[in-house]
Amino acid sequence: MTKPLLELEDIRKLYPVKKGLIIQKEVGTVRAVDGVSFQLMPGETLAVVGESGCGKSTTARLAMRLIEPTSGTIRYDGQDITKATRQDMRRLRRDMQIIFQDPYSSLNPRMTVEEIIAEPMVVHNVGDRASRRDRVRELLRLVDLAPYHADRYPHEFSGGQRQRIGIARALSVSPRLIVCDEPVSALDVSIQAQIVNLLKDLQKEFGLTYLFISHGLAVVKHVSDRVAVMYLGQIVEIADKKNLYDNPRHPYTQALLAAAPEPDPSRRTAMKSLGGDLPSPLNPPSGCRFHTRCPLAQERCRSEVPALREIEPGHRAACHFAESVPSFTRFRNGEGIHPRLQERLALYARHKAALASVNA
Template identity: 60%
Template sequence: MPTPLLEVKGLKKYFPVTGGIFSRKVGEVKAVNDVSFEVYEGEVLGIVGESGCGKSTTGKALLRLIEPTEGEVIFNGENITKLDREAMRLKRRDMQIIFQDPYASLNPRHKVEKILSEPLLIHGIGDKEERKRKVREILEIVGLPGEHASRYPHQFSGGQRQRIGIARALIVNPKLIVCDEPVSALDVSIQSQILNLMEDLQGQFGLTYLFIAHDLSVVKHISHRIGVMYLGKMAELAPNEDLYSNPLHPYTKSLLSAVPNPDPDLKTDRVILEGDVPSPSNPPSGCAFHTRCPECMDICKEVDPEFKEFSDNHFVACHLFNDK
């Protein structure tokens, strides 16, 4: 097996809950609770799950945009959770992010040229003329005219703004890009354009993506492997085709049954989950999914299942498969 470009081991991110007159800590929200996975060079690892399952927090924590509570993030053989602020700043040239909201992630007071040249300035790449040239080049690469560098973000549509967001992540030539729901804020007609652009760029620049989304059809289109998260934990991780043809975890089955099928004559068995997602500040004992699981057993209520390999490269955390 090749060495992974990114290795996440036991990642945890807890947010304190405060209360009372003196704002003392009265609890904690376990947003990411012991997540481990690997991303190999040149692949796209998709992470899916319901809103609030911890996928975006995972992406931001492994880039240290928010500091992890526990765990290791090994990027290119180096544990980046141990780096000081300056070393981490230098490392960010290789690790970039595309944010979910193209309206909020671009500074409305700055022209596109300033927004895109800022990463070059921070990392000391090129002189003023070279930075100008690189900005125009990268705009052409993402499908916008170079002269649009003199415009402000409000003069662009949502899809165009997301292209600018992609250009900003790409301009320092990173190895890994965390894509935090990059198409969920866009019209459906624009989503496919942005996804196709990202696929083309991956081939052109040899990029590695961690692609976070809640739309399983979007993830299927772009990912090589897919991880399914539930309440801060990884429930299942498998190659793309394997996950869609042979889902193991009851939660994965329910998610896949909700994906619309374009064939009106095809009848699918819809798995409706009872109840709501439990609070991450007070997760249930045992398996976090047992309160909604249609196949819940007694052991599920008391023992947290181990996340382990069931078949070739297909991992699952479920007591249904623990004795197989």
């Protein structure tokens, strides 16, 4: 059996809330990430989904130790890195890179594209000036930019192109793990699709492992092998993609799937919304954290915290009634796309491919 590349075990990140200007008193704790565990296998994509404030981005940063966990263990390639020194971490980070959500604020406007992409290589002493130059050109080609872009500045590029630069920078030191923190959320629809396709191509080519953070369940279905759903700092369900979408066992997962607007005007009544708002992580509800919004909540849910337990092999859910939750089958393959649209999409793809080969 292969070893996990990255393993988080009962990771917690608590932020104290203080009051008072001179004499500070702790008045509470924000439980941003509260006991998260998962394993990430080499070459796979694990997606972490959830609404804003659920702790998914904090989890991503904890996994790379960009912020320090309050408690828990992080293992990278079998080695405990929770207590690794700064020097050790620096070496390790050559192996783990990150792509950020906002392509505008994550690139230094005073650096040329070449300097941006080469920076990780400089930090990690990879190659000399000439070889780094060649590598930048090669990376630009990989992300479908042109070699002459190397001398330009970020402001000359569109959002999608900047995200490509961010990807090239992450790839420059040949990492094994890339944390993608909402890499397409800030982009236009047509550009999102380009970037999603690019990330999948790169994964195939270099055998990359992705930890993919997103709030969009539809995007996640396209990029991931496994999916973890987070709610108020905890994983409520984790499963293979197929199981999660075809047979979600946690009411929150079902609600998320049900709330996504379906691109099919003939099925409008299908959209069911979850009542209420996300409770504050400063004072999470007792028992099951979802019980305040759960349509199936019972007395037991208010008092007893459900464990994240195995429902079937590789499928875990944190719900007392995971076995008896009514099945949810909103998405059947092929349903929802009109055959004529299907044909036209195929026609579009064929012509696009033909045109691309002519140009090449």
